Amino acid sequence: MAAGNWWVDFFDESYRRLWAPVLGEERTRWEVDGLCALLQHLGPNLTIVDVCGGDGRVARPIAAEGHQVVVVDVSRSMLQSGAAQVGGGDVVFVQGDARALPLCGTADVAFNIFSSFGFFEAEEAHLQMLRAIAAALKPGGYLILDTIHRDHAAHQAPIKTWFELDDRTRVLRSFEFDPIAGRSHEQLRAFQQQGEVSKQWSCRIFTGTEFDTMLRAAGLLPEFWFNGFTFEPFGPDSPRLLLVARKPGPRAIPEDASFELDVREVEMGLNPVHWSELAVLTCPATRQPLTSLDDERLAQLNAAIGDGRVRTQGGEAFREAIDGALIREDGAIAYPVVDNIPVLMVTEGLVLNDLFAETQD
Incomplete structure (x- = not known):
């Protein structure tokens, strides 16, 4: 379990490397487009504070649109990385705590993007952070906050997902949720030649x-609730929560405002898969895990994939070749390997063992 103040030194070079597939250009562009759809109602040349803004992944392109952005983050490593990447626009990087922001009543807008709310262990600290944001805003200023939707996360957990970095390092992400404390507990494990990180x-x-x-x-008035940057209405099944709240003062965004955003599929980096949906391939005769797939079993599996009885994250690559190796996790789960990449298999109304029930070893 992460220590209480894990966030103080968490966001370092290894974080940027391991999270690279999640925080790609496509996701960033999608978030920036969504923010611009909101900002267009507030006018040009805005003063914006990006709270927990890291390396300015979102702030830099927003500043390039003509706004002045102050990025506040506790991580010196992230701020230095962001300052080195500034290619234009008015961006200032400030090291500081989100509970004591350097602006006082001068910001038109405050951002808190990509689930950067909820880090503190003490419950009152989160309210303190919101009060600091309210103090930083002008009367009529807006907070735009994007985070995970608790109800959806509670139903999804536990989740374990594999993904791969450009250098073929395999990374296992684990997500668990404590419904009493209302806290997620997450872990990234990177398996590389130099060892595990x-x-x-x-x-x-x-x-x-x-x-x-x-x-x-x-002291903030909630005005809009969306399912993330889709701008669809927020509901019980929404994976994300995008909220827009105003500090009392002149209202700039009309109640019936329309937010135009291109509707497109955006790969968010991780496609969650439940442990309960995975299955170990076993020999029907011995009930032991299979160490290889013969041509007959492979043909059966490919047929099941083809007619939709079995879905895989491997897609067509899975159907082309399987080398038969198995990777076990927690004693009950196995992954066939495609080109040395673990492939999570998801079943729909079919246990994979049943697929081979008629085959004698």
Whole structure:
């Protein structure tokens, strides 16, 4: 389990490397487009504070649109990385705590993007952060906050997902959720030639109701609730929560405002798969894990994939070749390997063992 102040030194070079597939250009462009769809209602040349903005992944392209952005983050490593990448626009990087922001009543907008809320262990610290944001805003200024939706996360957990870096390092992400504490506990384990690298963190994930209560207690008025940057209505099944709240003052975004954003599929880096949906391939005769797939079993599996009885994250690559090796995790799960990449197999109404029930070893 992550230590209480894990966030102080968590966001380093290894974080940027391991999270690279998640925070790619496509996701960043999608988030920036969504923010611009909101900002267009507020006018040009805005003063914006990006709270927990890291290396300015979002702030830099927003500044290039003509706005002044102050990035506040506790990580010196992330801030230095961001400052080195500034290619234009008005961006200032400030090391500081989100509970004590360097602006006082001068910001038109505050961002808190990509689930950067809920890091603190003490419950009152999150309200303190919202109050600091409210203090940084001008009267009528807006907070735009994007995070995980607690209800959806609770139903998805536990999740374990494999992904691969450009250098073919395999990374296992684990996500667990404590419904009593309302906290996620996550881990990244990178398996590379030099050994294993592990990073752990924990985050308080709030319900919409809790956010509504905290925002009002901080002096902010919730105005819009969306399913992330899709701008679809926020509901029980929404994976993400994008909220827009205003500090009392002139209202700039009309209640019936329309937010135009191209509708497109965006790969968010991780496609969650439940442990309960995975299956070990076993020999029907011995009930032991298979160490290889003969031509007959491979043909059966490919047929099941083809007619939709079995879905895989490997797609067509899975159907082309399987080398038969198995990687076991927690004693009950196995992954066939395609080109040395673990492939998670998801079943729909079919246990993979049943697929081979008629085959004698």
